[in-house]
Amino acid sequence: MSDTLRKTPLYDLHVELGAKMVPFAGYQMPVQFPLGVMKEHLHTRGAAGLFDVSHMGQVIVRAGKSYDVAALAMEKLVPVDLAGLPEGRQRYGFFTNDQGGILDDLMLANRGDHLFVVVNAACKQADIAHMQTGLSDCTIEEISNRALLALQGPQAEAVLADMVPGARDMRFMDVATFASPYGELWVSRSGYTGEDGFEISVEAAQADAFARALLAHDAVEPIGLGARDSLRLEAGLCLYGHDIDQTTTPIEAALGWAIQKVRRRGGTREGGFPGAAVILDQLENGAERQRVGLRPEGRAPMREGTTLFKTDGAGDPVGRVTSGAFGPTIGAPMSMGYVPAALADPGTRIHGDVRGKRMPVTVANLPFTAANFKR
Amino acid sequence: MKFTEEHEWLRNDGDDVIVVGITEHASEQLGDVVFVELPEIGTQVTKGDEIVVIESVKAASDILAPIDGEIVEVNEALIDDPAKVNSDPLGDAWFFKIKSADPSQMDDYMDEDAYQSFIG
Numbered sequence: 341m342s343d344t345l346r347k348t349p350l351y352d353l354h355v356e357l358g359a360k361m362v363p364f365a366g367y368q369m370p371v372q373f374p375l376g377v378m379k380e381h382l383h384t385r386g387a388a389g390l391f392d393v394s395h396m397g398q399v400i401v402r403a404g405k406s407y408d409v410a411a412l413a414m415e416k417l418v419p420v421d422l423a424g425l426p427e428g429r430q431r432y433g434f435f436t437n438d439q440g441g442i443l444d445d446l447m448l449a450n451r452g453d454h455l456f457v458v459v460n461a462a463c464k465q466a467d468i469a470h471m472q473t474g475l476s477d478c479t480i481e482e483i484s485n486r487a488l489l490a491l492q493g494p495q496a497e498a499v500l501a502d503m504v505p506g507a508r509d510m511r512f513m514d515v516a517t518f519a520s521p522y523g524e525l526w527v528s529r530s531g532y533t534g535e536d537g538f539e540i541s542v543e544a545a546q547a548d549a550f551a552r553a554l555l556a557h558d559a560v561e562p563i564g565l566g567a568r569d570s571l572r573l574e575a576g577l578c579l580y581g582h583d584i585d586q587t588t589t590p591i592e593a594a595l596g597w598a599i600q601k602v603r604r605r606g607g608t609r610e611g612g613f614p615g616a617a618v619i620l621d622q623l624e625n626g627a628e629r630q631r632v633g634l635r636p637e638g639r640a641p642m643r644e645g646t647t648l649f650k651t652d653g654a655g656d657p658v659g660r661v662t663s664g665a666f667g668p669t670i671g672a673p674m675s676m677g678y679v680p681a682a683l684a685d686p687g688t689r690i691h692g693d694v695r696g697k698r699m700p701v702t703v704a705n706l707p708f709t710a711a712n713f714k715r
Numbered sequence: 716m717k718f719t720e721e722h723e724w725l726r727n728d729g730d731d732v733i734v735v736g737i738t739e740h741a742s743e744q745l746g747d748v749v750f751v752e753l754p755e756i757g758t759q760v761t762k763g764d765e766i767v768v769i770e771s772v773k774a775a776s777d778i779l780a781p782i783d784g785e786i787v788e789v790n791e792a793l794i795d796d797p798a799k800v801n802s803d804p805l806g807d808a809w810f811f812k813i814k815s816a817d818p819s820q821m822d823d824y825m826d827e828d829a830y831q832s833f834i835g
Contacts, residue, residue, distance in 0.1 A: 377772040378747035566746070566772060639750040639797070641770050666749035666772055673750070695768065695775075 348394035349487040349547040357562050364565060365461035367395040372564040380567035381668040384533055385709075388493035389563035390554050393532075397464035398483040398541055401455040401475065410455040413475045414448065419590070419613045421600035425450045430513045430528050432598050434590060435470060440618030441586040442593065443470065445578065447539075449515040449528060456515070456526070458488070458539070460580045486526075487547035492537030492571075494712065495559035500527075500538055503553065507538060512713040522550035532568065534575025534711045573674060574667045576633060576706030582644060583631060583662040583676055589615070591622035592678065594631045594706075599623065630684040633704040634661065634675040634692075641666050641673040642692045642701060648677060649691045652698040658683060661692060667708055674708050675701070717821055718830035719781050724805065731818050735781060736809040737769075737800065740834050745771040748800040753789040754811060760786060762820065767810050769800065782820040784813040 345368045354361065359370030370392065373380060383389055403409035411422035420433035427450045435443035444463035449456040459467045464482075471480045491500055501508040504518040510529040518525045526541035542550045554560050569579070578584045584593045602609050605620050613619075636642045646661035664675035675692075683690055686705045691698040717725045722741035726734045742748070750770035760766055760780040767778035789811045793799055799808040815821070825833060 372746070376747055378749075570772065639770075639794075640752065640768075641750065641775075643775070666770070668772075 346395075348392055349544040350392045350394065350551055353548050353551055354392065354562070359562070359564060362565070365395055367461065369395060370562070370564040372566045373562045375561055377564070377566035377570065378668045380561065380563045381570050383561045384493045384535060384563055384567060384571055385669050386493070387559040387561070388491060388495040388499055388537075388557070389533070389567070390551060390560050391490040391492065391563050391568055392487070392551075393490050393539070394487040394547070395461035396488055397459040397461065397467060398486055398488060399457045399459065399468060399471070400481045400483060401457060401471065402453075402479045402481070403477055405453040407450055407453055407455060410478050411450070413478050414455055415603070415609060416612060417470065417474045417614070418446075418448065419599045419603050419616065419619060420448065421602045421609070422448060422450075422455070423609070424600070424602060427452050428515055430515050430530060434584075434595070434598070435467065436590070436613055436615040436619065437586055438614050439586075440589040440615030440622070442580070442584045442588055442590060443467070443586060445580055445584060447528070447530065451515060451517075451526075462581060483541070485544050486541045487544050488539060488541050489547070489551060489554075490531050490537060490539045491554060491560070492531045492533040492535045493559075494536060495557075496535070496537040497714070499554060499557045499560055500540075502557070510538075512536075512715050520550075522546040522553070529714065532575075532577055533571040534577070534707055534709055535571075536712050536714050570665050570668060573663050573665055573676065574669055574707060574709045575711065576676070576708065578631070578676075579663060588631070588678070589619055589622055589627060591619060592627040592629055592631060596623050626681055629659065629678045629680050631662070631676060632679055632684050633686075633706040633708060634664075634677055634701045635704040636673045636675065636692065636699060636701045638699070639666075639673060640694055640699065642675045642694060642699065646675070646677070646692045646694060648679060648701070649693065649698060650683065652691045652700070658690065669709050676706070679703065716827060717824035718827065718833075719824050720833065721779055721781075723778060723781055725781055725821060725824060727818075727821065728812070731815040732787060733782060733784070733813045733815050733821070734809050735778070735811055735813065737778065737804055738830070739804050742801050742804040745769060745773065745776065745800070747772045748797040751793040751797045751800065751810070753791070753794065754786045756786055756789060758786045760784060760813065778810060780813070781824070782813060783816040785816075786811055787814045788812040
């Protein structure tokens with residue numbers, strides 16, 4: 341790893357737009373634009389926001405020209421039904437370790453003759469090494485000459501369809517390739533905000549012009565990492581390294597839905613991934629703790645690291661907040677964290693230690709804001 | 716008006732009652748303010764005590780008591796509308812008033828020109 345921070349192909353554009361740049365996962369990234377975190381968040385929910393996510397890893401996994409062979413190989417590393425994933429579709433998944441913990445979460449797409457995956461920036465090199473070791477029959481190619489942008493919000497479809505009309509016909513988690521004035525676009529209808537929207541891979545050399553073309557629409561504002569975090573938290577989505585990590589299993593993290601039947605006990609391709617014994621047992625019998633949504637009473641956010649207690653009196657901690665912020669859309673603070681299974685039912689009132697005071701907080705359903713996907 | 720290195724402003728309203736708020740520079744650095752916790756009226760404070768909590772979309776921060784004295788008034792309006800701290804930090808969004816025990820402590824702080832060069 342280099343000491344110098346890397347720049348994405350949109351760095352100059354961010355600076356020109358007045359972004360406040362911060363180091364993030366080895367890159368200089370915009371944390372906010374002049375609009376500010378709150379308005380950027382609300383703009384994304386109300387119109388459309390453009391995010392630079394070029395720091396994330398784009399990786400092509402090939403086994404000759406066979407998606408099926410690559411998919412079956414990858415099933416050794418992720419507990420997801422990839423062999424049954426139709427061409428032009430994408431699924432959410434995670435790399436697991438032998439203890440059932442999560443090494444990273446990722447998106448996996450069937451792009452016809454290969455598997456395309458998008459991984460977290462901070463885990464990129466480890467993930468690639470993990471795939472090279474675990475998928476010895478496949479070639480693992482990091483795509484370093486393409487930027488990745490996300491266009492999110494209720495106006496995203498109209499904006500992108502203006503350039504590539506075919507985008508309108510995509511459903512949530514579809515992937516497609518389109519020719520455009522900015523070269524070939526690899527598009528998925530997905531995102532990290534709970535809104536309808538697209539994630540778009542574009543040639544690095546075209547990324548600046550492509551982003552400017554999207555920003556030329558009145559509906560579109562550039563959005564920084566600050567609002568990206570509050571948007572994903574309102575949407576109940578996990579942030580790797582915070583809400584999930586090597587010590588949390590997918591079942592504890594309430595991500596069991598991502599493990600399809602064929603990979604569960606009794607399925608035709610049961611198990612066969614690292615930590616399967618632990619994860620499949622928890623899937624049937626439950627885990628001792630669970631990731632839950634938390635709604636603090638009052639307006640004070642309960643941030644990451646807040647210790648949770650069953651009561652406002654004596655007693656040992658029962659859990660910990662893993663993400664916490666103020667939710668601009670819900671107009672209230674919101675958190676996620678881990679609590680024992682016995683305290684995980686929505687409506688359960690527990691307490692969090694905020695600056696030495698035990699503040700009441702109620703276990704809540706996730707997401708905090710209803711998803712707005714085009715299914 | 717006087718300014719502290721912690722980006723507070725202090726204004727003497729007469730009778731040694733000092734009004735305290737945060738500067739525009741501080742409010743910009745904080746980002747959108749979403750929560751304010753104020754001290755109780757009647758609290759005796761010592762210079763350096765943490766007496767206000769401000770939570771923004773980014774993080775929590777404190778306001779320290781800039782002088783010794785007694786809290787005689789707090790701006791309750793900030794509790795319902797913390798965004799005022801961003802929209803009018805030098806006016807409507809004052810935080811509290813202290814009856815100063817030692818008005819000479821005000822002399823320790825910067826005037827506006829000195830503060831402007833302090834923040835560069």
